[in-house]
Amino acid sequence: xxLRRLIAIVVKELxxxxxxxxxxxxIVGIPTMQLLLFGYAINLDIRHLxxxxxxxxxxxxxxxxxxxxGQTGVMDFTYRLDAPQQIDALLRAGKISAxxxxxxxxxxxxxxxxxxxxxxxxxxxxxxxxxxxxxLAGLPLPQLLDPASATAVANVEIxxxxxxxxxxxxxxxxxxxxxxxxxxxxxFTAMAIVRERERGNLEFLIATPVSPTELTLGKVLxxxxxxxxxxxxxxxxxxxxxxxxxxxxxxxxxxxxxVFIIASLSLGVFLSTLAKTQFQAMQLAFFTxxxxxxxxxxxxxxxxxxxxAQWLAEIFPMTHFVRLIRGIMLRAATLAELWPxxxxxxxxxxxxxxxxxxxxxxxxx
Amino acid sequence: MPHADSTNAIVARGLTRRFGNVVxxxxxxxxxxxxQVYGFLGPNGSGKSTTIRMLCGLLLPSAGKIEVLGxxxxxxxxxxxxxxxxxxxxxxxxxxxxxIENLEFVAAVHxxxxxxxxxxxSELIExxxxxxxxxxxxxxxxxGEKQRLALAGAVxxxxxxxxxxxxxxxxxxxxxxxxxxxxxxxxxxxTTILVSTHFMDEAExxxxxxxxxxxxxxxDGSPRELxxxxxxxxxxxxxxxxxxxxxxxxxxxxxxxxxxxxxxxRVLVRERADAxxxxxxxxxxxxxxxxxxxAAPNLEDVFVSVTRGKHDEHAEQAA
Numbered sequence: 001x002x003l004r005r006l007i008a009i010v011v012k013e014l015x016x017x018x019x020x021x022x023x024x025x026x027i028v029g030i031p032t033m034q035l036l037l038f039g040y041a042i043n044l045d046i047r048h049l050x051x052x053x054x055x056x057x058x059x060x061x062x063x064x065x066x067x068x069x070g071q072t073g074v075m076d077f078t079y080r081l082d083a084p085q086q087i088d089a090l091l092r093a094g095k096i097s098a099x100x101x102x103x104x105x106x107x108x109x110x111x112x113x114x115x116x117x118x119x120x121x122x123x124x125x126x127x128x129x130x131x132x133x134x135x136l137a138g139l140p141l142p143q144l145l146d147p148a149s150a151t152a153v154a155n156v157e158i159x160x161x162x163x164x165x166x167x168x169x170x171x172x173x174x175x176x177x178x179x180x181x182x183x184x185x186x187x188f189t190a191m192a193i194v195r196e197r198e199r200g201n202l203e204f205l206i207a208t209p210v211s212p213t214e215l216t217l218g219k220v221l222x223x224x225x226x227x228x229x230x231x232x233x234x235x236x237x238x239x240x241x242x243x244x245x246x247x248x249x250x251x252x253x254x255x256x257x258x259v260f261i262i263a264s265l266s267l268g269v270f271l272s273t274l275a276k277t278q279f280q281a282m283q284l285a286f287f288t289x290x291x292x293x294x295x296x297x298x299x300x301x302x303x304x305x306x307x308x309a310q311w312l313a314e315i316f317p318m319t320h321f322v323r324l325i326r327g328i329m330l331r332a333a334t335l336a337e338l339w340p341x342x343x344x345x346x347x348x349x350x351x352x353x354x355x356x357x358x359x360x361x362x363x364x365x
Numbered sequence: 366m367p368h369a370d371s372t373n374a375i376v377a378r379g380l381t382r383r384f385g386n387v388v389x390x391x392x393x394x395x396x397x398x399x400x401q402v403y404g405f406l407g408p409n410g411s412g413k414s415t416t417i418r419m420l421c422g423l424l425l426p427s428a429g430k431i432e433v434l435g436x437x438x439x440x441x442x443x444x445x446x447x448x449x450x451x452x453x454x455x456x457x458x459x460x461x462x463x464x465i466e467n468l469e470f471v472a473a474v475h476x477x478x479x480x481x482x483x484x485x486x487s488e489l490i491e492x493x494x495x496x497x498x499x500x501x502x503x504x505x506x507x508x509g510e511k512q513r514l515a516l517a518g519a520v521x522x523x524x525x526x527x528x529x530x531x532x533x534x535x536x537x538x539x540x541x542x543x544x545x546x547x548x549x550x551x552x553x554x555x556t557t558i559l560v561s562t563h564f565m566d567e568a569e570x571x572x573x574x575x576x577x578x579x580x581x582x583x584x585d586g587s588p589r590e591l592x593x594x595x596x597x598x599x600x601x602x603x604x605x606x607x608x609x610x611x612x613x614x615x616x617x618x619x620x621x622x623x624x625x626x627x628x629x630x631r632v633l634v635r636e637r638a639d640a641x642x643x644x645x646x647x648x649x650x651x652x653x654x655x656x657x658x659x660a661a662p663n664l665e666d667v668f669v670s671v672t673r674g675k676h677d678e679h680a681e682q683a684a
Contacts, residue, residue, distance in 0.1 A: 008473030012462065019461045019502075204457035204518075207421050208474045209447050362443075364423045 001214060009210075009218025013192070017222060023188065027226050031180045031233045038176050039169045039242050049132060052079035052090055052099040057106035065118065069100060074132055087121055097123045098133055169242035174325040175298035177234050177257065178318045182264055182292050183285075185227050189268030190281040192219055198277055203364065212360035220265045227261035228254065248328035252335045256324040259345045263317035266353040273359040292318040320344045374399045374526050374557040375420060380429035382415050382580075389415045391580040392429070397559060397573075399525075400552055404571030405561035406668060412580035413561035414454060417528050420559070421451050434526055447475070450519035454530045456511045458518050460504030464495050467503055468517060475522035489517040493547070509540030516547060520556075527551065529560040533567065545570055565665045574664075576671055583671040588664055595662045595670055597621060598640035602630040602648070604655035613651040617644065622669045633666050 017023060055062050070077055075098055079090060087099045101119040103109065109117035122133040193216075196202045205215065231254065238244040246253065267288060275281035293299060295313035302310065302319070313319045320341040327333035327341075335342060375397035382390040390412040397403040405413045418424040420433055422442025431438040436445040458467045468489065472482035490496055493513040498506065503514060512532060519527060529548075533541045545567065548558055560571070568574055568588065575585040584591055604610040611630055614623050621633040634640040645657040 002476060004473055004476060004478075008470055012459070012466070012470050015466060016459065016461050199460070200453060200455045200457040201459060203423065203453050204451070205474070206423060207446055207449070207451035208471075209443070209476070210474055362423075363425065363439075364418060365425055 051075035173238040185264035193272035247332035407577035450524035
């Protein structure tokens with residue numbers, strides 16, 4: 001390893017990057033766009049579902065229940081119906097996501113407790129709507145009828161420790177750092193290395209004393225800095241726009257990001273040894289990107305996945321990063337407390353990078 | 366330091382490279398003396414690039430022994446790479462770096478310290494007339510300018526051996542002539558140059574020449590030797606009706622090739638004895654009025670003669 005050569009490769013890489021307007025725009029553009037997209041669009045707090053109500057009882061109590069449910073803000077009762085058949089038509093046309101049905105014998109059911117007094121029909125094709133309905137079903141009826149008795153009836157009180165207002169961006173933004181870094185770091189490195197091969201530069205380079213390690217390191221080092229810039233962009237926007245708290249230490253946040261960036265770069269380097277063209281590199285990057293997002297616990301709860309999926313997810317760097325970053329930013333955990341996740345990331349880097357460098361030969365065949 | 370052969374820069378024996386079932390290079394024997402321009406002449410796909418890549422250790426040979434500047438290749442390829450310059454067929458420096466940035470990078474790759482790198486880069490920029498272009502992106506240079514930059518990059522660390530793979534394929538004739546002048550300047554300073562080409566005029570300028578066809582060495586020697594050793598006779602045929610003359614000659618057994626060059630036909634007759642008389646008689650018998658004269662062979666005649674025979678052989682093998 002020759003330091004002069006390594007620096008020369010880094011400098012060359014930075015100069016090329018400066019002239020590559022598209023990549024340059026993506027470095028800041030992707031994090032910003034993704035943050036706004038995920039921050040605003042992915043909101044698991046259901047509000048204002050379009051709904052219909054079929055009140056077959058027409059009593060004072062039934063009207064009170066409708067008013068109470070309407071006040072929760074979950075459903076907007078935009079349709080008042082007279083016949084059950086109408087529900088079916090509206091659901092199928094997608095005009096409503098849910099319908100509240102109050103049976104004719106509502107008063108008797110409330111009094112005798114022999115059957116559920118209320119029915120909510122939901123559009124089962126949307127998982128999120130089902131969840132919202134389940135939440136509503138959990139509301140105790142006496143509370144609906146008599147708000148004064150509410151505290152006495154609640155069986156289990158859920159105390160939300162780290163996100164008391166249950167705002168979705170608080171949960172998504174930390175994980176989003178992982179999504180953005182996975183996407184850009186893996187893609188950029190894989191493409192940067194393959195580009196050298198595709199454009200014929202590599203044939204010149206391998207006829208010189210450059211070593212594979214120098215070449216790989218020199219290409220990867222600038223991207224570490226770029227990754228940290230992206231982390232800064234997401235954090236700044238996350239705090240400014242979505243008021244995401246950084247409860248833990250900022251140093252720990254950057255520490256975790258740094259290790260994760262290196263892991264993603266290692267993966268990119270490895271992919272570059274498999275791809276012959278930049279297009280193939282891009283396809284391979286997306287191939288690894290999707291399972292990481294789906295299984296990491298960023299989108300779907302990790303605990304709900306079957307064990308083979310969990311097992312697979314444990315290999316992915318993003319799974320560990322999501323745990324690290326949520327721990328640090330939301331629970332104010334320290335890196336020392338989360339050492340198993342760090343160790344898993346480090347192991348990933350060592351294994352993948354070793355394979356990648358071993359696969360990089362200074363020959364054309 | 367490896368045991369250095371003082372007279373030969375490259376010695377290869379039985380050099381073979383297969384890609385699957387295709388034999389790209391077929392048991393090539395090669396000896397290149399130091400401080401010479403050695404040419405590889407051959408059509409596309411004749412194995413020129415593959416051979417050059419094997420000689421600098423970029424491709425593993427399927428069989429054969431290679432010694433370059435005293436190093437055993439491929440085993441000692443890394444050590445060799447410090448002492449050779451390699452210019453690829455396609456421009457392989459960075460199009461999105463400027464002329465000076467490219468050369469600074471090459472200097473650092475070869476571990477020249479900053480002061481030496483600076484001096485050497487300025488020297489080469491001047492020598493290869495890149496002064497006005499130093500801050501221009503390499504991608505925006507013309508073919509000839511790119512080639513001068515590539516040559517500067519290949520010789521920057523003062524290599525003893527320069528391997529050039531079709532360096533002039535994208536360059537105008539004026540630039541080509543200048544390029545060859547630079548090559549002879551390097552040879553005068555003691556550099557050995559191996560250059561592949563498919564231009565006859567370039568091949569003619571080499572000290573020695575190897576003609577490759579289908580991965581095989583079909584002839585080698587100095588251009589003069591090769592021309593003298595041509596077994597056939599070259600004739601120039603002048604006639605009022607060249608088309609008919611040519612059609613008639615197609616029927617004549619014993620003609621390797623005929624080509625129209627301006628107002629006459631250049632004909633290569635396989636047997637030298639009485640060639641002129643035989644052809645003249647044959648044309649007269651066909652009722653064609655023609656003037657037939659002997660001509661001195663050139664390299665193209667040699668090339669056609671040595672590759673033609675092989676093609677027939679291949680055709681027979683295939684049949």
